[in-house]
Amino acid sequence: MSSAKLSDGWRSSSSRLLGLYSLLFVAWSCVLLGVLYWRVSLYLDELAQSAVLQRAHLFEHFTGDGLTAALRENRRYDLHGIDAYGLFTPEGKPLAGMLKALPAQLPLDGSAHPVSGLPINDAYARGKRGFGLAMPTRDGRILVLVRYSGPLNEVNHLILDALLWGVSLTLLPGLLGWHLLRRRPLRRIQAIEQATAGIVAGDLGQRLPLSNRRDELDMLASIVNAMLDRIEQLMTEVKGVCDNIAHDLRTPLTRVRAQLYRLRQQVRDGDPQALPLDQVLEETDTLMARFRALLRISELEDHQRRSAFGSLAPAALLQEIHAFYVPLAEERCQSLLLELEADLPGVIGDRGLLFEAIGNLLDNAIRFAPEGGRVRLAAQVEEGATCIVVEDSGPGIPEAERSLVFQRFHRAEASRGGGFGLGLSIVAAIAGLHGFRLQVGGSTLGGARFSLLCRPQVL
Secondary structure, eight states: OOSSOTTOGGGSHHHHHHHHHHHHHHHHHHHHHHHHHHHHHHHHHHHHHHHHHHHHHHHTTOOHHHHHHHHHHHHHTOTTOOEEEEEEOTTOOEEEESBSSOOTTOOSSSOOEEEESOOBSOTTTTTOEEEEEEEEOTTSOEEEEEEEOHHHHHHHHHHHHHHHHHHHHHHHHHHHHHHHHHHHHHHHHHHHHHHHHHHHTTOTTOOOOOOSSOOHHHHHHHHHHHHHHHHHHHHHHHHHHHHHHHHHHHHHHHHHHHHHHHHHHTSOTTSTTHHHHHHHHHHHHHHHHHHHHHHHHHHHHTTOOOTTOEEEOHHHHHHHHHHHHHHHHHHTTOEEEEEEOSSOOOEEEOHHHHHHHHHHHHHHHHHHSOTTOEEEEEEEEETTEEEEEEEESSOOOOGGGTTTTTSTTOOOGGGTTSSOSOHHHHHHHHHHHHTOEEEEEEOTTSSEEEEEEOOOOOO
């Protein structure tokens, strides 16, 4: 199970799809807005240029005072204040009109050109942009005509405001719908995550929740549930076969062992048959120990043994385990360190089973650490719970084998020839019974490091 929190809405596929749709919608709206604004601006500029050219065509037929009167009369009918003019001497001295000076950016060619920042008396039009035209009159003067485009551009502003309001009023409900639509599948994913956590913890009886909608998630959950049904059935069959073999063979092995023991009692120590009988007895004891371990694991994996669960102090438990294994470490000239943090959180569990699990880890560490090596038993606070650590200075466990060490009968290369490969399986079964998290990694001492986080997980 990934540690990532599915409650993070941005990580869900539905949120990403809805968010992507919203972004595409906004992007397309912006493109549409830009194209429309650009086309309207071009059209209004063409209108302004055309109007300036039409006025120039009209006034080119007037001369003298008639031209001045015609310009003033045209100004009277300019209700929106979008037209301006200036009449100048050939030297550029103003004679009439609102323009105070001859615009330097206007060539005297009779064509319309964009202008801005005109020296004009009208405070409303001063500094605005528009289109201007400069041409010589028939009597030698210079006429400048300007069509101020500011009021025309108000149409652009109206269109821009309308589109912005339209996008905003569409985007806000879209975001609200995105938030509401992503919550329902997110809640269902969280329910599936909780059920999956129990399955990962070993409870194969858990099933993914289904709704009445029969949508894609329900179809996927139904498929997974059918797989779980089949897996649980197969696991139960395999486990039942193994348990039955272990249980059924234990009685005949006990009888064989008893018969061998009686035969051994009838043979003197110096007899040539004594050594083979001792070897057969030893092998029989080994087989019986393996069967007992298998039955022990099966008992623990049933998750039924919880009657002895209670609150216990981890410091006292670890001190007892340390005192129990110190003589074994001293026989191998090893230093067995005990490091306990203050104020360790309490642990809920079976004291005897936890003693067995930690004892198995400590026994392995002492066995694989070299003579004169170091073994460390520690307890510290992690994630608000007690974390028990056992590490040694032995050869360690290769990273490729760390995911396999808790499987039944698996033995690392460093341990070939010793043990049954069931000790760590028993530890894993006890950790699973308690819902604790058991991990293996590399140690700062150079060997293996086992950590048992005593915080119950979802079972």
